Amino acid sequence: MSSRTRLAFNVKLNKAGETINIQISDPKNIQADNLALATWGSSEVLANVLHRIPIDLNQNHALHSVPTVLELGAGTGLVGLSAACIWRTSVVLTDLPPILPNIQANIEMNSDIVRENGGSVVCGTLDWAAPKNMDLETRNEETSMIDERAKSWRARVIVAADTVYSEEHPELLVNAIKARLDLGPKARLVMCYPLRIGYLDYIRDLWSRMEEAGLVCDQEGRETIDESWEEDTPYEWCVWRWQDTEKSDCTQ
Secondary structure, eight states, X not given: OOOSSEEEEEEEOSTTOOEEEEEEEOOTTOEETTEEOOOOHHHHHHHTTGGGSOOOOOTXXXXXXXXXXXXXSOTTOXXXXXXXXXXXXXXXXXXXXGGHHHHHHHHHXXXXXXXXXXXXXXXXXXXXXXXXXXXXXXXXXXXXXXXXXTTTOOBSEEEEESOOOSTTHHHHHHHHHHHHBOOSTTOEEEEEEEOOGGGHHHXXXXXXXXXXXXXXXXXXXXXXOOGGGOOXXXXXXXXXXXXXXXXXXGGO
C-alpha cells in the first residue's frame, strides 16, 4: 500500500519503453470495506503489464460512443487511467459511493495526459451485489448511450486489481463480471492480485467460480513490485476469455 497522499506513477506506455506519468491522490481518511483508500501494489503491477496484453478494442469505432473498458473496484483509478492511455480508448471507473469523489479528482488531475494519449475516462458506482445497476457521475456524450441502456451495457474489457481480499469477494466479483463482460470472442478480463498466504483460498475460489461461469485463463504471469514498496510479495496477473460464447450461463 502507498504511504504518501500524493503520488506520481511512471507507467509503461508501450513495448518501445515510453512511459507516462499518472498523478494519484491517496486520501487515507476515506474508507470502504473497512480499508483506507490507497493505491495498492496490484494496481501498479497491472498498470505496467497492460501494454504487453494483446487487446482488440475495434479502434474503428468512434471514441465518443460506448466506452469499451470497465474497471471494477477502481480504488484510486490508477489502472483505469493507465488503460485509457495505453489502449487509447474510453474507460469507466467504478467503485462504491464513498470512493467516487477521489476517483473523480484523479480523473480531473490526469485529464490532459489521458486526452493527449487518445483516451477518455468517466466514473460511477457499481455494486457487485446488484451489478446491473450502475450510476455514472458524469453526464456527457460519452456516457449518454450507457445511461440509456445501463442495465444491459457490457464492456469489451474488464480490468480489476486487488479486488479479492475476503471470502465474499469471489462470488460477488464473478457475478459482476458475468453481468458486465461482453459475450463476444474478443472480450477479455484482466486481473491482478497479491499471492499472500491469507488470500490464497480466496484466489482458488475465484478461479473455480470463473471456470464454472464459462471463462478460461488465456494468459498469466507473475511480477514483483518496485523495492520502494518495501515488500517481497509476488503478484499474479491473468487474462481471461469466454470458453464458449454461446454458453447459456454466461448471459445470466
